Amino acid sequence: MTTLSIRKANKEELQTLIDYEMQAYAITVQGRDNYIDASTGRPTAGDFNRYGAIEIITATNAPAAMNQVQEKIDQGFRLYTGAMYALHVTPVFLKFYLVKSEALQAEDAKQIAKEVEAKYTAEIDAHNERAFAQEAQALKAEEAAVAAQLKREDEARAAQDFEKRVRERMRGSKVGAK
Numbered sequence: 001m002t003t004l005s006i007r008k009a010n011k012e013e014l015q016t017l018i019d020y021e022m023q024a025y026a027i028t029v030q031g032r033d034n035y036i037d038a039s040t041g042r043p044t045a046g047d048f049n050r051y052g053a054i055e056i057i058t059a060t061n062a063p064a065a066m067n068q069v070q071e072k073i074d075q076g077f078r079l080y081t082g083a084m085y086a087l088h089v090t091p092v093f094l095k096f097y098l099v100k101s102e103a104l105q106a107e108d109a110k111q112i113a114k115e116v117e118a119k120y121t122a123e124i125d126a127h128n129e130r131a132f133a134q135e136a137q138a139l140k141a142e143e144a145a146v147a148a149q150l151k152r153e154d155e156a157r158a159a160q161d162f163e164k165r166v167r168e169r170m171r172g173s174k175v176g177a178k
Contacts, residue, residue, distance in 0.1 A: 004131035007124050018116045025105075025112060027084060028052035029097065051108045054080055057096040065094040076101025 030052030057072065059065035069079075080097035088095035100108070 004127065004134050006131055007127050009121065009124055014117060014120050017120055018113050021112050021116050022109060025051055025108065026053050027082070029054045029056055029085065030100075031056065051112055053100050053105055053108070054085065055098050055100060057094075057098060059094050060092055062094060065096060069096050069098065072098050076103065 028049050028051070030049055032048045055072070055077070057065060057068045059068060073079075077098040077100060080099050085097040087097070
């Protein structure tokens with residue numbers, strides 16, 4: 001059995017976890033994106049993401065899509081030009097990917113940092129509770145072993161005392177028999 005020790009929050013470890021989440025955030029589409037599954041060739045819904053630096057604009061015609069894109073650009077968004085998500089245009093469906101404004105990304109970053117810190121703190125607390133439970137179990141086992149040893153010693157002493165009383169009684173009966 002591995003002995004657990006108490007963990008304390010480490011600022012560098014927490015910052016590393018936040019940095020990992022922010023790296024994932026930078027290339028994540030917020031909400032649920034649909035994509036074509038390579039193995040089946042069918043449209044498939046991706047995972048739902050609470051936070052993502054990228055948003056999707058979908059529409060069934062070009063004027064509606066362009067109006068939505070223009071509204072987002074007016075709010076500080078910019079067109080996504082990376083290689084992970086491509087503009088998707090068919091006669092009945094258009095999909096654009098836009099990167100959120102710096103202000104929106106900063107708000108998301110604050111929320112992500114809060115959530116990562118809360119999760120990190122909860123993990124440390126849970127670990128420390130397991131360490132406490134393990135230590136309590138070990139102490140109980142030690143105390144039970146000591147109690148068992150004392151009980152054996154008491155029983156041995158009681159047996160010796162009993163034997164001593166029996167011998168004294170037998171000696172007394174020998175003396176009375178003469």
